[in-house]
Amino acid sequence: MKITVVGTGYVGLVSGACLADVGNDVLCLDVDPNKIRVLEEGGIPIHEPGLLEIVRRNVAAGRLSFTTDVEYAARYGTIQFIAVGTPPDEDGSADLKYVLAAARNIGRHMDGYRVVVDKSTVPVGTGDRVEAVIAEELAARGADIPFAVVSNPEFLKEGAAVEDFMRPDRIIVGADDKRAIDLMRQLYGPFQRSHEKLLVMDVRSAELTKYAANAMLATRISFMNELANLSETLGADIELVRQGIGSDPRIGWHFLYAGCGYGGSCFPKDVKALVRTGRENGHDLLLLNAVESANDAQKLRLVEKIVARFGEDLSGMRFALWGLAFKPNTDDMRDAPSRVILAELFQRGATAVAYDPVAMDEARRIFGDEPRLLYVERPMEAVEGADALVIVTEWKEFRSPDFERIRAALKHPVIFDGRNMYDPAIMREMGVEYHGIGRG
Numbered sequence: 059m060k061i062t063v064v065g066t067g068y069v070g071l072v073s074g075a076c077l078a079d080v081g082n083d084v085l086c087l088d089v090d091p092n093k094i095r096v097l098e099e100g101g102i103p104i105h106e107p108g109l110l111e112i113v114r115r116n117v118a119a120g121r122l123s124f125t126t127d128v129e130y131a132a133r134y135g136t137i138q139f140i141a142v143g144t145p146p147d148e149d150g151s152a153d154l155k156y157v158l159a160a161a162r163n164i165g166r167h168m169d170g171y172r173v174v175v176d177k178s179t180v181p182v183g184t185g186d187r188v189e190a191v192i193a194e195e196l197a198a199r200g201a202d203i204p205f206a207v208v209s210n211p212e213f214l215k216e217g218a219a220v221e222d223f224m225r226p227d228r229i230i231v232g233a234d235d236k237r238a239i240d241l242m243r244q245l246y247g248p249f250q251r252s253h254e255k256l257l258v259m260d261v262r263s264a265e266l267t268k269y270a271a272n273a274m275l276a277t278r279i280s281f282m283n284e285l286a287n288l289s290e291t292l293g294a295d296i297e298l299v300r301q302g303i304g305s306d307p308r309i310g311w312h313f314l315y316a317g318c319g320y321g322g323s324c325f326p327k328d329v330k331a332l333v334r335t336g337r338e339n340g341h342d343l344l345l346l347n348a349v350e351s352a353n354d355a356q357k358l359r360l361v362e363k364i365v366a367r368f369g370e371d372l373s374g375m376r377f378a379l380w381g382l383a384f385k386p387n388t389d390d391m392r393d394a395p396s397r398v399i400l401a402e403l404f405q406r407g408a409t410a411v412a413y414d415p416v417a418m419d420e421a422r423r424i425f426g427d428e429p430r431l432l433y434v435e436r437p438m439e440a441v442e443g444a445d446a447l448v449i450v451t452e453w454k455e456f457r458s459p460d461f462e463r464i465r466a467a468l469k470h471p472v473i474f475d476g477r478n479m480y481d482p483a484i485m486r487e488m489g490v491e492y493h494g495i496g497r498g
């Protein structure tokens with residue numbers, strides 16, 4: 059099949075590369091010539107395990123190509139994926155200008171039947187707006203060309219996006235056009251060989267499904283974070299409570315890890331957007347409001363612990379910070395807890411020496427030449443001479459460090475662990491003062 063993917067960000071590039079990998083001809087369009095140049099030179103503009111190899115393999119095979127030419131792109135694929143960003147505007151609602159611009163370009167230049175697929179996370183009702191914009195463009199040039207709009211939300215986790223695309227739990231297709239549904243079935247055939255994973259529903263339900271999934275997961279995390287904070291006061295250990303409830307199949311094991319708050323490009327944005335949609339439609343989503351404010355508070359939790367230990371005034375102190383990315387296996391720092399923590403430390407007069415296996419370039423971009431933030435190439439260098447160690451991201455390489463060395467290198471043998479990576483009993487034995495989340 060011939061496919062166009064509009065947007066070579068995270069979702070677009072992963073989708074385009076994986077669709078090419080099963081034999082389709084895929085053209086990826088981006089308005090940013092820099093991104094296209096990077097791709098044409100054999101690189102990728104994001105960090106995602108396994109993606110570079112797939113992109114290179116399919117470019118070499120002639121199945122994957124890139125362009126900035128909107129007209130060529132609109133004429134290329136029978137299926138046109140829209141996978142552009144929907145950044146939150148000031149009031150928290152998703153900004154649809156890129157989605158609608160992509161739709162407009164398709165309407166302006168398409169020359170035959172098109173299935174226009176919304177992959178971006180968009181508010182319920184966007185499918186109708188995309189349809190209206192395309193119809194408007196067709197009418198403006200007096201063209202009578204059939205098309206269908208489909209909602210096909212992505213459920214890709216950063217760091218595991220290729221795997222998630224190749225082996226999806228489910229494929230949601232929101233559509234009411236039979237021809238479009240058949241094409242989507244054919245397109246996703248190679249990704250559901252073991253059993254049927256494609257769920258067909260109406261466009262609005264598909265759009266809401268995406269928000270519902272992310273909001274549910276965010277709710278679980280905020281719930282566990284609240285219980286973790288309570289555990290500290292009660293003298294309970296949230297890790298044991300997690301195991302105690304996760305073994306109930308009705309609850310399950312996933313997304314029950316307490317920590318220093320969720321970040322990333324999806325949960326914070328999607329929860330906000332859903333709250334906003336609720337408000338616009340006369341529903342105050344009380345639970346989701348609380349999920350969001352609990353998460354904002356949780357990002358301050360480590361700093362509260364630091365202040366409780368060392369006092370409000372941290373001037374002259376230096377903290378080792380392990381992890382900048384919002385989670386492991388990505389360099390993404392969007393809404394990352396590390397940003398809040400660093401800002402709070404600086405405000406109280408402290409400095410930080412940070413280490414992250416991949417996100418340090420991103421941090422340099424975000425913090426510019428911030429003099430209070432230094433970077434080192436090895437985790438142990440950060441610890442050397444620091445007052446205490448703060449762990450923000452659970453990278454695998456932090457799982458089993460040399461605690462003897464850490465204790466000797468720190469001015470105070472104190473670890474603030476926002477990801478509960480270590481066993482408090484072992485830390486006690488090692489003579490490390492250990493502050494986890496909810497390890498009462």
Ligand code: UDX
Pocket residue numbers: 212213214215216217272275279312313314315316317318319320321322323324325384385
């Ligand atoms: C998420 C969804 O999982 C994915 O399906 C959707 O398409 C996009 O949003 P992503 O943002 O990449 O994916 O990361 P995810 O692994 O879900 O983690 C989100 C945040 O929650 C991270 O900050 C993570 O540290 C935090 N988290 C996750 C917890 O604090 N506790 C948990 O138990 C799980």
